[in-house]
Amino acid sequence: MIPRLHTRQVRDKLRKFPGVALLGPRQCGKTTLAQQLGGAYFDMETESSRVRLDAEWESLVRGKRLVVIDEAQQAPDVFSRLRGAIDADRKRNGRFLLLGSVSLALMQSVSESLAGRLGLVRMSPLILPELKARQMDDLWLRGGFPDGGLLNAEMFPEWQQDYLELLMTRDLPAWGVPAKPQAMMRLLAMLAALHGQPLNASQLGASLSLDHKTVLSRCDDLSGAFLIRRLQPYSANIKKRVVKAPRIYWRDSGLLHAQMNVTDLDQLYGQPWLGQSWEGFVIEQTLATLSAAGKRPQAFFFRTSDGYDLDLVLDWGDRRWAIEIKLTSNPSTEMIERLHKTADLIDAERRFLICRVGSKIENERLLVTNLSGWLKRVSE
Template identity: 55%
Template sequence: MVKRSLLSELRRRLARSPAVALVGPRQCGKTTLAQTLGGAYYDLEQESERLRLDLEWAARTTGRARIILDEAQAWPEVFARVRGAIDQDRKRHGRFLLLGSVAPALAAHASESLTGRLSTIELTPLRWSELARTRRASHWLRGGFPDGGILAPQAFPEWQHDYLALVVQRDLPAWGLPAKPQVTGRLLRLLAAVHGQLWNASRIGQSLGLSYHTVNSYLDFLVGAFLIRRLPPFEANLGKRLVRSPKLYWRDSGLLHALLNVPDEHTLLNQPWVGASWEGYVIEQVIGELAAHGKRVEPYFFRTSDGHEIDLVLDFGKERWAIEVKLSASPTTADMDRLDRTADMIGATRRYLVSQTPRSVGTDVRASCNLSGLMERLA
């Protein structure tokens, strides 16, 4: 079993809060991670498990074992029960671990019942830094879902197609998405085609015969299901016109490549959009790495109307980092100089040019590096 780097942060949260919500996409490893901590496990999507929890509630809440509630948003009534149990003994921490694959639904129920009692943390699919070196080379192509090919290569891309079909036909409708599965499937393919581009809801809506308001509401569901990242623009008072639309990225590169019919690395490298795929992949690894170590950060991109751009801006409050992603094995000094000029515009305290160069050069605050070198600097 792959050791998840989020484990230490999860334990820290449990030691400081009565309840913790562990959220993330289906099949990313939430249940496996939760069960390594031990406790009484209940899958609340199953009616029989809800009945079992109901019958065992009094004994469980007076006992010492942690209570693990999987897909907690599927049974909203449980949140009031959790609140009551917490309020009877506010000094006990780590009593409840709630798992969820729909961020908005879980957040809505939690805000009604568990405000001030719940800490939320996100688990991603397996990240580059969590894998053995022998498996890292195929991570960009296959993505990070444990069963999706990164641990069993023959599963890719069939597993991804089956995963998305299940999400489209069962999960999203159950979570409240009003679109027919055929429409949702077309939307997913269109979003794959615009991966890494500025979001234009009107253009997507025209392709689907829908209003841009409707398309935006559908996108909210996909963001909440951890399929899509909507990266907002960084706004600064520079006396320049700035791009105001967000950029869209598929959060798992394996799902993206399956949708775009890319079965192997040779095919991937021959696609016109391969640079956007690499860009989105690096962005997800960076954000996930920081979150796994409990570092709070606001991610953005930066672009002016006259062509100055930074792929990822990380705002930590006290400092700001600029990260530019380039699909090349031989970045030039001109690439680094261009990043420096744009990073100066937003007052970035650190700047990193990330490529597939075999050798990383630079310091902790300014470097031209590969993904390994970037991960070392993030640590």
């Protein structure tokens, strides 16, 4: 069993709050993590668990065991009961652990019933710091879902294709998304082709016979299911004209590659969108590693109308980091000079070039390193 970095954060939050909400995509390892913590486990997708939780509620509330409620978004009525139990004894921490596979529905319930009563932990599929450095390309190709081929190559890409189909035909309708599965599958195909590019909702809508507001709403649903990320542009105090449309990224590279019918590294290296795939992989590994470490800088991209571009900007409030991502083992002097010129436009304190070098190059302002070295740096 692979130790998960999020475990420490969950334990820490349980010491500080009456309950914790652990949010992340289906099959990313939430249930396994929760079961390692012990306690009484209830799965809200099964009728027997719902009935048992109702029948045993009073004894559970009075007891000292951790109560784990899986797929909590399937039982919205439980949140008011949790609020009552927590408010009756606010001094007791570490009582409830809620697991949710959709951020939108669960966060709405939390904000309505449990604001200030729950700590929040966001969990991702497996990330490189949880694995061996030599597994990087396997992680990039197949993604981080434990059952999706990372640990058993034969499962990829069939597992991912089934995952996407079930998400569109079963999960999203069950979560109240008012869209036909076939329309959502067409949207997925278009979003895969747009990976790493600006999101133009009007153009997408024209292709799908939908208005742009509906497209944005469906993208909200896919974001809430942890499938896509919309990275917003950085524009604070910039004198140049900047691109204002968000960039769209698939959060798991294995799901993206399965959607694009890429099954091995040779195929992947032959794709015209290879660079965008690597870029999105590094961005997601970065943000997931930061989240696992309990760090939450604001994340952006930056691009001016005359072509100055940063793949990732991390805003820490009092300082900014400029990050450029390249699929090369031999970065050129021109790449570094361009990075510095672009970083100067946003007054970035530190500049980072993430590529596939064997050893790092570092000075006061610049770090050129590989992905493993970069993730170690951001998690410190």
